[in-house]
Amino acid sequence: MASDFRMPGNVKFGVGAHKNLPEEIEKYSPTKIAIVSDKGVANAGLVKKLENILEQTGVPIFTFTEIVGEPTFKLVETVTHKLREENCDLVIGIGGGSALDVAKTAAALLAQEKIAHFLSGREQIGPRSTPCILLPTTSGTGSEVTMNAIFGDEEQGLKRGIVSPALLPDLAIIDPELTVSCPARVSASSGVDAFTHAIESYISVRGTPLTKIFAEKAMRLFPKYITRAVHNGTDLESRTGMAWVSALAGVSLANAGVGAVHALAYPLGGKFHIEHGVANALLMPYVFEKIGKTCTDELVEVASFLQLGDYSQHPNKALDAVVHYLLELLDTLNLPSTLKELGIPEDSLPALAESASKVDRLLANTPYKLTEEAIKEIYENAYFGKVGVLVK
Numbered sequence: 429m430a431s432d433f434r435m436p437g438n439v440k441f442g443v444g445a446h447k448n449l450p451e452e453i454e455k456y457s458p459t460k461i462a463i464v465s466d467k468g469v470a471n472a473g474l475v476k477k478l479e480n481i482l483e484q485t486g487v488p489i490f491t492f493t494e495i496v497g498e499p500t501f502k503l504v505e506t507v508t509h510k511l512r513e514e515n516c517d518l519v520i521g522i523g524g525g526s527a528l529d530v531a532k533t534a535a536a537l538l539a540q541e542k543i544a545h546f547l548s549g550r551e552q553i554g555p556r557s558t559p560c561i562l563l564p565t566t567s568g569t570g571s572e573v574t575m576n577a578i579f580g581d582e583e584q585g586l587k588r589g590i591v592s593p594a595l596l597p598d599l600a601i602i603d604p605e606l607t608v609s610c611p612a613r614v615s616a617s618s619g620v621d622a623f624t625h626a627i628e629s630y631i632s633v634r635g636t637p638l639t640k641i642f643a644e645k646a647m648r649l650f651p652k653y654i655t656r657a658v659h660n661g662t663d664l665e666s667r668t669g670m671a672w673v674s675a676l677a678g679v680s681l682a683n684a685g686v687g688a689v690h691a692l693a694y695p696l697g698g699k700f701h702i703e704h705g706v707a708n709a710l711l712m713p714y715v716f717e718k719i720g721k722t723c724t725d726e727l728v729e730v731a732s733f734l735q736l737g738d739y740s741q742h743p744n745k746a747l748d749a750v751v752h753y754l755l756e757l758l759d760t761l762n763l764p765s766t767l768k769e770l771g772i773p774e775d776s777l778p779a780l781a782e783s784a785s786k787v788d789r790l791l792a793n794t795p796y797k798l799t800e801e802a803i804k805e806i807y808e809n810a811y812f813g814k815v816g817v818l819v820k
C-alpha cells in the first residue's frame with residue numbers, strides 16, 4: 429500500500445520568529461485578519477503582542493479569544509460563523525492545541541456550506557481557500573504541523589478527531605519565546621503529550637522509515653529538555669529543545685497516526701474533562717505494559733533513544749525499562765499517576781472501556797488488538813496504579 433507524507437507549506441522556526449509575521453502576511457494580501465486564541469494565552473499578553481506587531485500592516489484585525497478549556501464541535505461552528513460575519517480572509521491561530529485546532533478548522537470551514545457534515549465526519553473537509561498561519565504557545569500537541577483537530581462531542585461524552593489535509597496551515601511559526609509563559613503543569617502535560625505522539629507513531633502499524641526519523645529525533649531530544657523546561661520555564665534552550673520535540677513528534681503523528689494511549693484518553697477528556705496531555709501521560713505506562721510485548725524490537729530502540737541502556741541482548745527487559753522511565757517521569761514532573769487521584773469514579777471504568785473500544789481509527793494503529801475487556805483491565809490498573817511488570 430502506498431503512503432503519503434504531508435507537512436505544512438512552510439515551517440519557520442526560531443527564537444523571535446513571530447516578529448516576521450508582517451512580511452509573511454503580505455504574501456496573502458488580506459483585507460481583514462482573524463486572530464483566534466484562548467483566554468489564558470490572551471491573559472499572558474501573547475495576543476496583544478501579535479496585535480501590536482500586526483498593527484504595522486494597517487490591515488484591520490478581528491480578535492476572538494473566547495475559548496476556555498478544550499474546545500467542542502459546537503464552539504468551532506460558532507467561531508466559523510463569527511469569522512464569516514466579520515469577512516475575515518486570513519486566520520492566525522496563536523495558543524496551545526486548543527486554540528490552534530479551532531483556528532485551523534474554522535479557516536478550513538470558512539468557505540464551506542455544510543459545516544455540520546464535515547464536523548460529524550460524514551464528509552472530509554477541503555480544500556481550504558482561506559490562508560492560515562499557526563503559532564504554538566505550548567510544546568506540545570504539534571497541531572501547527574498536523575492535519576488533525578480534536579474536539580469534544582458533548583452529546584456522546586467523547587472526544588473525536590477530524591483529519592484532513594485542509595487542516596495543515598500554510599505556515600507554522602514555531603517561536604520558543606512564545607512558550608516561556610506556559611505554566612509548569614501545562615508544560616509538563618503537553619511535553620509528555622509530545623512524547624506520546626513520538627512513541628505511539630513510532631510503533632504504529634502505519635509508521636514508515638520517513639515518519640520514524642522524526643519520531644526518533646523527538647525521543648532522543650525529549651529527556652534532555654523536558655525537566656528543565658518544566659521546572660525552569662525561562663530557560664530558552666530547553667524551551668527550544670521542547671519546541672523541536674513537539675514539531676518533530678507532530679510530523680510523525682500526522683503521517684503515522686497515534687494509537688491506544690490516545691484512544692483510552694478520549695473518553696477521559698469527553699466524560700470527565702481531563703486535559704488531553706494529562707490523560708495521555710497517565711495512561712501511557714499502563715497501556716504500554718499491556719501492548720509492549722508485541723513491539724519488543726521497537727522498545728529496545730526506544731530504550732536506547734532515551735539512553736536507558738542497551739537491551740539488544742535482553743529485548744524483553746526493554747519494556748520494563750521504558751515503563752519504569754514513564755512512571756518516574758510522572759513523579760518528576762508532578763503529574764498524576766492514577767485515575768483515582770484524578771477523582772474518576774471506579775464504577776465508571778466499564779463505560780469508559782466501552783467508549784474507548786469504539787475509537788477504531790486509533791486502536792487500529794496499535795500493533796495489538798485490544799479487546800474491550802483488555803481496555804477495562806488497563807483502566808483498572810491505571811485506577812489503582814497497578815503495574816505488573818514492576819512493583820511500583
Ligand SMILES: NC(=O)c1ccc[n+]([C@@H]2O[C@H](COP(=O)([O-])OP(=O)(O)OC[C@H]3O[C@@H](n4cnc5c(N)ncnc54)[C@H](O)[C@@H]3O)[C@@H](O)[C@H]2O)c1
Pocket residue numbers: 466467468469470472497498499523524525526527529565566567568569570571574575576577578579587606607608609610611614617618621704705
Ligand atoms: N491537532 C492535533 O494534532 C492535536 C494533538 C494533540 C492534542 N490536541 C488537542 O490540543 C488540546 C490540548 O492542547 P495543549 O496541551 O497545547 O493545551 P491547551 O491549548 O488546552 O492550553 C492549556 C492551558 O494553557 C494555557 N496556555 C497555553 N500556552 C500558554 C502560554 N504560553 N502562556 C500562558 N498560558 C498558556 C492556555 O490558555 C490553557 O489555559 C486538546 O484539545 C487536545 O485534544 C490536538
